[in-house]
Amino acid sequence: MRRRTPAWLRVVGYVFAVVFIIAGWWITAELLITFAHTNVLPTPLETFNVLFEYSSALVPYFWTSAYRVVVSLLIGTVLAVPVAHLCARSRTLDALFAPVLYLLYPIPKVVLLPILLVLLGLADAPKIVLISLTVFFQVLVAVRDAVKAVPESSVLAIRSLGGSRFDEYRHVVVPATMPAVFTSLRIGIGTAIAVLFIAEAMAGSTGLGYFIMQSWSMVNYPRMFAGIIAMALMGVALYAIFDVVERLLTRWR
Amino acid sequence: MGETDVMVSIQHLSKSFGDTVVLRDVSVDVKRGEVVVVLGPSGSGKSTMLRCINLLEKPTGGHIFIEGVEITGPDTNVDKLREHVGMVFHLFPHLTAKKNVMLAQRKVLKRSNEEAERIALEQLERVGLAERADYLPAQLSGGQQQRVAIARALAMDPHVMLFDEATSALDPELVRGVLDVMRSLAEGGMTMVVVTHEMGFAREVADRVIFMEDGVIVEEGTPTEVFDHPKHERTKDFLGHIK
Numbered sequence: 001m002r003r004r005t006p007a008w009l010r011v012v013g014y015v016f017a018v019v020f021i022i023a024g025w026w027i028t029a030e031l032l033i034t035f036a037h038t039n040v041l042p043t044p045l046e047t048f049n050v051l052f053e054y055s056s057a058l059v060p061y062f063w064t065s066a067y068r069v070v071v072s073l074l075i076g077t078v079l080a081v082p083v084a085h086l087c088a089r090s091r092t093l094d095a096l097f098a099p100v101l102y103l104l105y106p107i108p109k110v111v112l113l114p115i116l117l118v119l120l121g122l123a124d125a126p127k128i129v130l131i132s133l134t135v136f137f138q139v140l141v142a143v144r145d146a147v148k149a150v151p152e153s154s155v156l157a158i159r160s161l162g163g164s165r166f167d168e169y170r171h172v173v174v175p176a177t178m179p180a181v182f183t184s185l186r187i188g189i190g191t192a193i194a195v196l197f198i199a200e201a202m203a204g205s206t207g208l209g210y211f212i213m214q215s216w217s218m219v220n221y222p223r224m225f226a227g228i229i230a231m232a233l234m235g236v237a238l239y240a241i242f243d244v245v246e247r248l249l250t251r252w253r
Numbered sequence: 254m255g256e257t258d259v260m261v262s263i264q265h266l267s268k269s270f271g272d273t274v275v276l277r278d279v280s281v282d283v284k285r286g287e288v289v290v291v292l293g294p295s296g297s298g299k300s301t302m303l304r305c306i307n308l309l310e311k312p313t314g315g316h317i318f319i320e321g322v323e324i325t326g327p328d329t330n331v332d333k334l335r336e337h338v339g340m341v342f343h344l345f346p347h348l349t350a351k352k353n354v355m356l357a358q359r360k361v362l363k364r365s366n367e368e369a370e371r372i373a374l375e376q377l378e379r380v381g382l383a384e385r386a387d388y389l390p391a392q393l394s395g396g397q398q399q400r401v402a403i404a405r406a407l408a409m410d411p412h413v414m415l416f417d418e419a420t421s422a423l424d425p426e427l428v429r430g431v432l433d434v435m436r437s438l439a440e441g442g443m444t445m446v447v448v449t450h451e452m453g454f455a456r457e458v459a460d461r462v463i464f465m466e467d468g469v470i471v472e473e474g475t476p477t478e479v480f481d482h483p484k485h486e487r488t489k490d491f492l493g494h495i496k
Contacts (some may be wrong), residue, residue, distance in 0.1 A: 156309055157342035157402075161357035161409060162335040171356060175347040250347070 040221050054226040062230050065208040069192050072128045076135025084140045088147030109133045110195050122204040131192045138188045146180030182246035189238050260285045260413050260444045266315035268301055275301045276468045288445045290455040293465035299448045303415050307338040339411030341402045341419050344390040350401045351386040354408050376404035380434045396427030400434050413444040456480055464488045
């Protein structure tokens with residue numbers, strides 16, 4: 001049985017992390033103010049005020065961005081999981097697709113953005129397609145490998161009990177690959193938000209990416225920083241949500 | 254002896270994987286209530302033979318009958334067959350002991366939740382693990398996991414039980430608990446085909462011992478015949494190595 005870190009120790013860990021991050025941030029901000037004579041990085045105290053000041057302006061941008069990321073994560077995952085299962089189970093399909101995957105996987109999907117902008121305009125569509133693509137490949141590769149790693153003995157066990165092909169998937173393969181789905185999603189959130197930022201910064205006039213770059217061009221650094229914090233919080237929130245959902249769905253681990 | 258007294262009849266069974274011949278013309282009859290222990294070096298084909306009995310491996314040639322019904326025919330209902338042939342395999346890691354024992358009862362035999370749970374607890378009791386019903390496999394020792402796996406197979410009311418090296422991956426001190434369960438099953442009249450390296454168990458519990466090598470049955474007989482008076486050099490060699 002895995003040893004669990006005691007709850008109090010985890011709380012101490014989080015408190016320490018927050019203190020550590022805020023201290024580092026504060027010191028960096030003060031150093032920049034003192035030596036570089038710039039307020040581009042506000043101190044934590046200023047930031048709190050700034051966030052409060054711009055919160056009503058931020059909200060619509062925040063929801064636009066959150067909507068794009070969540071929908072993209074869903075689309076990418078829903079498309080990737082069945083394909084991953086097919087690839088892992090069929091030697092022919094895998095032989096056909098593995099090289100395609102191998103070549104496409106390392107390409108930074110974000111370079112396709114200009115093409116998507118031409119094809120799909122400036123609104124939600126190109127951003128969602130781009131992030132979905134990014135997520136799709138990450139989940140596909142992780143889940144395919146997880147399906148291949150399902151022990152033969154588990155599959156034989158359900159077959160020996162008279163289980164159907166459906167039972168085999170529903171009760172053995174899917175539970176065994178669930179952790180891989182969530183791990184790839186949690187890792188994917190960082191990439192997804194990065195791609196979102198680039199896409200929003202480059203095109204359109206919606207979303208946090210636009211909010212940040214617009215503030216930058218107006219030389220309104222506190223406003224810019226409010227946007228940055230909002231984007232960071234979105235990443236943390238999504239990560240935490242997936243973490244909780246994963247724990248609920250994979251309690252046996 | 255009537256036809257129905259033969260539980261499993263393997264006739265001229267052969268099996269190849271590509272060019273590799275694993276079983277050549279193997280014939281064995283297992284009578285109802287009989288405990289047959291299959292010995293042999295790894296790669297001798299004994300596990301493959303076991304897996305052919307519930308069609309986890311498809312025979313290349315020959316016939317297998319279970320309770321007089323041919324299972325190697327073209328229109329065998331494989332799922333129906335497997336309900337009567339219990340085999341011990343690893344547990345599903347994401348389910349508790351009880352849920353492991355309940356799953357196939359619910360999905361395959363379509364038993365109600367209450368009935369499946371009642372039977373699960375009965376079978377766990379039988380293998381001495383009723384108090385571990387709500388533990389996950391990772392929280393059980395290897396020996397306890399195997400005993401739950403036996404309970405899981407028993408819950409399906411099998412007419413014959415197959416054991417494929419059920420104790421081979423276990424620490425020595427855990428082997429005994431599993432063998433005790435198997436012994437009590439044998440005493441209860443269960444028909445069993447057991448692939449094992451546990452010579453003590455074979456000698457004590459088996460009605461008949463079969464020694465296989467290179468995909469053929471080299472020798473078979475009562476434990477006394479095979480262990481104390483082996484006729485073939487290869488059997489003597491093997492038993493010599495084991496001791």
